[in-house]
Amino acid sequence: MGDSKAFLTISRKEAGYRPVHERIGDFGEVEQTLNSHDRKEQAARCMDCGVPFCHWACPLGNKQPEWQDALYKGKWRDAYRILSETCDFPEFTGRICPALCEKSCVLKLSCDEPVTIRENEAAIVEAAFREGYISIINPKRNGKKVAVVGAGPAGLTVANRLNRKGYTVTIYDKAEAPGGLLRYGIPNFKLNKNIVSRRVRLLEAEGIQFKMNESIDLKKLPKGYDAYCLCMGAETPRDLPIPGRELKGIHFALEILSQQNRRSYRQQSYDPFHRELPRASALS
């Protein structure tokens, strides 16, 4: 633990959003970043609780107190090493996770000023990319082949882990580009698609093969593999059986989001039905 009293003297400081006049001109990410000094100060606020509720609350089991301590001490490489032990893609979770860790942070429960865990996570991984701490790993192959169906977050994660254990992995997906919901569901202003592509390039360089525009029939799985991992996600939306549901112009969120994301990303399959929507309201 770096500074045992920092939580008493340093307040929570969020990076905040880009000014409105700037961000209405593009579809880019709206969240800003703190400078390194402020980021380290924010990490210093972690109290290294004896019972780290943040660690329990994190679906990945991230070891937040350990990497906050390394970050506070300016050991960015160590912080990334600890973070990447439990999190395959911190550049995604650091941007889009609802941060259950922060909801259970003792500084949230006691004074409503949790440690900026999610932002710190994003800062660590971006520093790792920037400083070259993330290198291409070439694992020794074990001769086994695995097909992963679905190139969303689950498919990418399982492919990454199997690849690092030496399996030869091929990912199949019906979409034009890998990422699933990361690419077609989450808008650019939360997660820029260049961030997704950057990770996909790394996975390719490490030996994972991507076969896109491939719709797989589960009764006829591609031949030549020792194992299959099905990671197609749940694409059936939950309907609302209420009066008026049958009216024209009511769409599920993903129908619109995927088209808008294709539009921002300039992919050919973009179907501009958004032009039908001069005015829209969202129910969520």
Ligand code: SF4
């Ligand atoms: S923000 Fe990171 S550490 Fe917190 S719950 Fe999400 S993945 Fe876990």
